[in-house]
Amino acid sequence: MKDFSFEIHKELPNCLGRIGTIHTPHGDILTPAFVTVGTKGTVKSLTPEQVKGTGAQVIIANTYHLYLQPGDETIKNIGGLHKAMNWNGPLMTDSGGFQVFSLGAAYGNKLGKIANKKDEELLLSDTAEDEKPKIARIDPNGVMFRSHTDGSAHYLSPEKSIDIQHNLGADIIFAFDECTSPHESLHYQKEALERTHRWAKRSLEHHKSKENHKTQALFGIVQGGRDETLRKESAEYIGSLDFDGFGIGGSFDKEDMDKAVEWCNSILPKEKPRHLLGIGEPIDLFGAVEKGCDLFDCVSPTRIARSGMFYTKEGRANLLNQKFREDLKPLDENCKCYACQNFSRSYIAHLFHAKEILGATLLSIHNIHFVVAMVDGMRETISSGNFEAYKQDFLKKYYANS
Amino acid sequence: MKDFSFEIHKELPNCLGRIGTIHTPHGDILTPAFVTVGTKGTVKSLTPEQVKGTGAQVIIANTYHLYLQPGDETIKNIGGLHKAMNWNGPLMTDSGGFQVFSLGAAYGNKLGKIANKKDEELLLSDTAEDEKPKIARIDPNGVMFRSHTDGSAHYLSPEKSIDIQHNLGADIIFAFDECTSPHESLHYQKEALERTHRWAKRSLEHHKSKENHKTQALFGIVQGGRDETLRKESAEYIGSLDFDGFGIGGSFDKEDMDKAVEWCNSILPKEKPRHLLGIGEPIDLFGAVEKGCDLFDCVSPTRIARSGMFYTKEGRANLLNQKFREDLKPLDENCKCYACQNFSRSYIAHLFHAKEILGATLLSIHNIHFVVAMVDGMRETISSGNFEAYKQDFLKKYYANS
Numbered sequence: 001m002k003d004f005s006f007e008i009h010k011e012l013p014n015c016l017g018r019i020g021t022i023h024t025p026h027g028d029i030l031t032p033a034f035v036t037v038g039t040k041g042t043v044k045s046l047t048p049e050q051v052k053g054t055g056a057q058v059i060i061a062n063t064y065h066l067y068l069q070p071g072d073e074t075i076k077n078i079g080g081l082h083k084a085m086n087w088n089g090p091l092m093t094d095s096g097g098f099q100v101f102s103l104g105a106a107y108g109n110k111l112g113k114i115a116n117k118k119d120e121e122l123l124l125s126d127t128a129e130d131e132k133p134k135i136a137r138i139d140p141n142g143v144m145f146r147s148h149t150d151g152s153a154h155y156l157s158p159e160k161s162i163d164i165q166h167n168l169g170a171d172i173i174f175a176f177d178e179c180t181s182p183h184e185s186l187h188y189q190k191e192a193l194e195r196t197h198r199w200a201k202r203s204l205e206h207h208k209s210k211e212n213h214k215t216q217a218l219f220g221i222v223q224g225g226r227d228e229t230l231r232k233e234s235a236e237y238i239g240s241l242d243f244d245g246f247g248i249g250g251s252f253d254k255e256d257m258d259k260a261v262e263w264c265n266s267i268l269p270k271e272k273p274r275h276l277l278g279i280g281e282p283i284d285l286f287g288a289v290e291k292g293c294d295l296f297d298c299v300s301p302t303r304i305a306r307s308g309m310f311y312t313k314e315g316r317a318n319l320l321n322q323k324f325r326e327d328l329k330p331l332d333e334n335c336k337c338y339a340c341q342n343f344s345r346s347y348i349a350h351l352f353h354a355k356e357i358l359g360a361t362l363l364s365i366h367n368i369h370f371v372v373a374m375v376d377g378m379r380e381t382i383s384s385g386n387f388e389a390y391k392q393d394f395l396k397k398y399y400a401n402s
Numbered sequence: 403m404k405d406f407s408f409e410i411h412k413e414l415p416n417c418l419g420r421i422g423t424i425h426t427p428h429g430d431i432l433t434p435a436f437v438t439v440g441t442k443g444t445v446k447s448l449t450p451e452q453v454k455g456t457g458a459q460v461i462i463a464n465t466y467h468l469y470l471q472p473g474d475e476t477i478k479n480i481g482g483l484h485k486a487m488n489w490n491g492p493l494m495t496d497s498g499g500f501q502v503f504s505l506g507a508a509y510g511n512k513l514g515k516i517a518n519k520k521d522e523e524l525l526l527s528d529t530a531e532d533e534k535p536k537i538a539r540i541d542p543n544g545v546m547f548r549s550h551t552d553g554s555a556h557y558l559s560p561e562k563s564i565d566i567q568h569n570l571g572a573d574i575i576f577a578f579d580e581c582t583s584p585h586e587s588l589h590y591q592k593e594a595l596e597r598t599h600r601w602a603k604r605s606l607e608h609h610k611s612k613e614n615h616k617t618q619a620l621f622g623i624v625q626g627g628r629d630e631t632l633r634k635e636s637a638e639y640i641g642s643l644d645f646d647g648f649g650i651g652g653s654f655d656k657e658d659m660d661k662a663v664e665w666c667n668s669i670l671p672k673e674k675p676r677h678l679l680g681i682g683e684p685i686d687l688f689g690a691v692e693k694g695c696d697l698f699d700c701v702s703p704t705r706i707a708r709s710g711m712f713y714t715k716e717g718r719a720n721l722l723n724q725k726f727r728e729d730l731k732p733l734d735e736n737c738k739c740y741a742c743q744n745f746s747r748s749y750i751a752h753l754f755h756a757k758e759i760l761g762a763t764l765l766s767i768h769n770i771h772f773v774v775a776m777v778d779g780m781r782e783t784i785s786s787g788n789f790e791a792y793k794q795d796f797l798k799k800y801y802a803n804s
Contacts, residue, residue, distance in 0.1 A: 041752070045759040047740075050449075070752035074728060078746055086744040325472065328480060338449075342488040344480055350443065350472035357447040357759055 004171070004217040004244055006273045006294075012382055016265050016292030019382045022245075022273050024090045024171040025215055026082065027057075031273065032289045034280075034375045035060045035092060035297035036368055041075070041085045043368075044302045045361045048087045053338055054369040055376065058090040060297045063164050064099035068147050068154070072167035080169035092297075095161045095174040095203070097221065098249070098277070099145075138178065140195065158202040166212040172245065175203035177221040179249050189225045196223045197237050204241055217244035219275060222264050226256045235267035245273040248293070258287045265292035282374060282398050286391050289378050301371050305363035308352045311370040313394075315401050319363065324349040337369035338362075406573070406619040406646055408433075408675045408696075414784055418667050418694030421784045424647075424675050426492040426573040427617055428484065429459075433675065434691045436682075436777045437462045437494060437699035438770055443477070443487045445770075446704045447763045450489045455740055456770040457778065460492040462699045465566050466501035470549050470556070474569035482571030494699075497563045497576040497605070499598075499623065500651065500679065501547075540580065542597065560604040568614040574647065577605035579623040581651050591627045598625045599639050606643055619646035621677060624666045628658045637669035647675040650695070660689045667694035684776060684800050688793050691780050703773050707765035710754045713772040715796075717803050721765065726751040739771035740764075 008020040022029040036043050036056040043051045043059060051059065061081060066072060078084040082091055136145035142157030161176035177196045180189055200220045207218045220243035224230035238246060248264050257279075265274055273294040279285065280298025288296055301311075308319045312332040317324075319331075330340035331348065339348065339362040351359030374394065381390035410422040424431040438445050438458040445453045445461060453461065463483060468474060480486040484493055538547035544559030563578035579598045582591055602622045609620045622645035626632035640648060650666050659681075667676060675696040681687065682700025690698055703713075710721040714734040719726075721733075732742035733750065741750065741764040753761030776796065783792040 040756045040758055041749070042756075042758050042760045045763075047452075047760065047763065065756075069756060070727065070748065074748060074752070077728065078730060078748055084746070084749045084752075326476060326479065344486070346472065346476060346480055347443070347486045350476070350486075354442045354444075354467075354471060356442055356444050357762065358444045358449065360759065361447075361449065361763075 003215065006245065006271065008271070010383060012290065012387055015290045016262065017290045017382060017387070018292065018294070019379050020273070020294060022090075022294070024217070026088060026090050026171050029057045029090050029295070030379060031294035032285075032375055032378055033057050033295055034285070034371045035275070035295055036372075037297055037299045037302065038085065038087075039299070040065050040069075041081055043364070044306065045357065045364050046302075046368075048085060050338070050361070050365055051087070051368070052089065054365055055372040056368055057372075058092060058295075059085075059087055060092040060094060061085075061168070061170065062096075062099070063093045063161060063168065064096040064156075066093075066168060067096070067156075067164045068149065072164040076167040076169070080167075082169065090172070091170040092172040092275075093165050093168050093170040093174070094277070095165070095176045095221070096156050097161075097174070097177040098179050138195070140198075142176075142199075143178075158199040159206045162203050162206045162210075162218075166207075166210060166216065169212075170216065172217045172219060173207075174247055175200045175218060175220045175243070177223055177247075177249055179223065179251065180225055182225060182251050182253070184225075186227060189227060189230055193224055193230055193234055196221070197234070200238055200241060200243075204243065208242075219243055219245040219247050219273075221247040221249045221277070222268070223249050224260075225250060226252065226260060228259075228263055231260050231263040232267060235264040239268040243272070245275065247275045247277050249277050254284075257284065258291060261288060261291040261293060280371065282371075283395055285371070285375065286378070286395065289375075289382075298371075301367035302364045305367045306360045308359070308363065309367075310363050311367050313397050315398050319345065319349050319352055319359075325353075331363070331366050332370065335366065335369070336373070337366045339366040339369075405617065408647065408673065410673070412785060414692065414789055417692045418664065419692045419784060419789070420694065420696070421781050422675070422696060424492075424696070426619070428490060428492045428573050431459050431492050431697070432781060433696035434687075434777055434780055435459050435697055436687070436773050437677070437697055438774075439699050439701045439704065440487065440489075441701070442467050442471075443483055445766070446708065447759065447766050448704075448770075450487060452740070452763070452767055453489070453770070454491065456767055457774040458770055459774075460494060460697075461487075461489055462494040462496060463487075463570070463572065464498075464501070465495045465563060465570065466498040466558075468495075468570060469498070469558075469566045470551065474566040478569040478571070482569075484571065492574070493572040494574040494677075495567050495570050495572040495576070496679070497567070497578045497623070498558050499563075499576075499579040500581050540597070542600075544578075544601075545580075560601040561608045564605050564608045564612075564620075568609075568612060568618065571614075572618065574619045574621060575609075576649055577602045577620060577622045577645070579625055579649075579651055581625065581653065582627055584627060584653050584655070586627075588629060591629060591632060595626055595632050595636055598623070599636070602640055602643060602645075606645065610644075621645055621647040621649045621675075623649040623651045623679070624670070625651050626662075627652060628654065628662060630661075630665055633662050633665040634669060637666040641670040645674070647677065649677045649679050651679050656686075659686065660693060663690060663693040663695060682773065684773075685797055687773070687777065688780070688797065691777075691784075700773075703769035704766045707769045708762045710761070710765065711769075712765050713769050715799050717800050721747065721751050721754055721761075727755075733765070733768050734772065737768065737771070738775070739768045741768040741771075 003025040005023045008018050011018045020031045035058050038059040039062040158176040165173040176199045178192045180192045220238040222234045222238045224234040275295035276288045276293040279296045280300040324345045327345040381387040405427040407425045410420050413420045422433045437460050440461040441464040560578040567575040578601045580594045582594045622640040624636045624640045626636040677697035678690045678695040681698045682702040726747045729747040783789040
C-alpha cells in the first residue's frame, strides 16, 4: 500500500525483538507501540486531545460495535472515523472476528485473551458490560449473530467486514478471522483454522479489488490456538499472503502465550509489522516485545481506571482504599502525566467517592500514560542497549508485592 | 479586603444594569459574569482546562457538600480548594444555607430557586440526585442536619460555615443564611429574616476576627421572600454591614423575581458587586442584568448536558431525538466552543446512545460556553450601547418555538 511502510531500526540480540517505525497516511508509529482502545469510536471518558496528551500514538476501534451503532454508513457520511472522532493520528479497526468469538463459543465461559487469568477486567472484550443472552452461528461463508443490544440479526462475512472497515476508513484494518475457544477439540481447531485461512484470502482479495486498498493497510491474522503445528501452519500460510502486516490472535494460557508468539514470529516475514491482539499486562508486554511483536492493544488501562484502579511502578493500587483519602502524593511519583502533574491522590479519591466523572478521566489518562511510557522505555533501552536491565528492574519493582 | 475591589465601567440607561470588573487574588472577573457550578470541587465531567476553554471566568463550589466529603480539613491539607481542583482563577463557595433549605422546608416539596417552574433540572439544588429521607432543624444558633449520604448528624452555624469556607479558601465566600420556603407564613418569613440578619452579623464578625479576611471577600445575603417590606428591610440591613459584596437569595415565582431583585438592588450600595444565586434561564439572566446583578450561577448547563439536552440560538434541543442521528451540523451553528468546532451532532448523538462519557463532556462544554457567550454579548452591547437590541433579538429567537 502507498503511504504505508515499516522500517526496522535496530534488533535486540538473541531474540526476535526490534524497534522500528510504521509510516501511515495519518503519521508515524514508533514501535513497539501500545495501541489505545477506543471501542465505540472514543477512548472512554477522554477527548482526542487528552488521548494524545498521554503520549498514545494510535487508537484501535471496534468494527462490530461501530457497525451496529451508529452504523458504518453514518460514520462514512460524517467523513470517516478519523473525522467523526476528531483523531488525526494513526487509527486501526479490528475485523469483528473477536466479537464473534465473544458472542459464540466464549459466551458465558468468561474466556478472554488469557483464558485462565482471574483478573476480571482482563477476561472479556469490551462487550462484557452489556452482554445479554445471544448467539453467533458460524458457517463456511461467515457468521450470523444477534446484536448484543437489540437482538436484531446480522451477518458478517470476510467481504462484509472489509466493506465496513472501508467505510470506517482506519489506516490499518484486519482480515476477518475466527478466534477459537481453547476448550474446543483439536479437530475443531483445525476446521476453524482452515476457515480463518479461506477468510483471510477472501478478505485480501476483496480489499485489493477496492480503491481503499491504496489508503488502508490490511493485516492478516494468525490463529491456531495453542497447538504448535497449527500455529506454525497458520504463520506460514498467512505470512505467504500479500498482507501489509499481521495480527496474532487467540485466547491463551499465560504460560502458552510467549511460546505461541515465538512460533508465529519466527515464521512471519520479518520486514512486516506484527500486532499481538488484546494484551496489556506489563510482564506480557515485555515478553511480546522480546518475541518480536511491534504493536499490542488492551482495554485494561481505561477499564480498570473506571473502577478506581491505577498503575504505579510498585504495582496496581485501588484508589478507593481508605489510606488514599488523605494522601497528598500524585498517583505515581515522578509520573509526567496530566493527572500526576496537577492533582493529588486525595482529591482524585474524593472524585471517586463523590461519583464524579472527572475521577475516571484522570485515572484513564494516568493508566494509558503509564503503559505508553513503559513501552517508550522499551524502545529507548533497545536503542541504547539496556533493554534487559530495564526489563529486570521494571518487573522486579512492579511485581514485588504480588 | 486587600486584593479585592470592584470597578464600574459603564451603566445602562433607565435601569440598574452596569458592566464592571471584580478584582480578586486569583484574577479579574469581567461583569456581568455567569459563575459555573462545581458543587463538589469539580465542574461535572470537565477538567479545569476544559472549564477555562468555555470562557468561564469563575467557579462556585458547595460548602455543604465539601464539608461532608472529602471534608474541609482535607481540602485545607491539600493546600486549599484552588490547589485541590487545580483551578487558579477566581473561586467562590456558597455558605451551605441553601442546602439547609433543601434538606428542611423544601425537602420533598420540589422547591428550587424558581418555585413554580416545571423544568425538572431547575427544581432543586445539586443534591437532587441523591436525596434520601432526612431532616434539618433550625434553632437560633444554627442548623442541625443529617448528612444526605450517610445520615450522620452535623451542626452548621454562622461561625462554623465561615470556618469551613476559610479552610476551603475561595476568593469570595458567603455569610450563612436561611433561605425560606415561599409556602411559609409571613410570620415565619419575618422570624427567619431576623435570624438571617443575626447570622449575617455573626458571619461578618467571625470572618473579620480571622486572618483569612485579608485574602477572602465575604458577601452578605439578602433574603425576605416575596414580601416587599421584608426584602427592602433586608437590603437596608445587609447593605449597611461591612460586606465586600452581596448575594440575593430566595425561592421565587418567575414573575416575582425581577421585582424582588429590583427592590434589593435599588437599596444595596451600588459600588459593591451583587450575585443573584441560582439563576440560569436566558430570560432570567437578561432580567437580572437589567436589574443590576453582576454575578449569577446555575447548575442547568451541566445538568441538562448529562441528559442529552443542549442549547441552540433557537432554544433547547434534545440530542437523543432520532433526527440528530444523521445530522452532520455542529450542535449550534457559528458556535465557537470546542465541541462545535470539532464534532458533529451525529457523532455526539452516537456517544449518548452508546452511553459514552465523552458525550456528557462535550455537551457540558457547549452549554457552559453558550451561557458564558450570551453574557459576554451582554457586556459587549452594554459597552457599545446596543444592549436592548441584543436582548430583543436573542430572546425572540430563543423563545420563538416555545
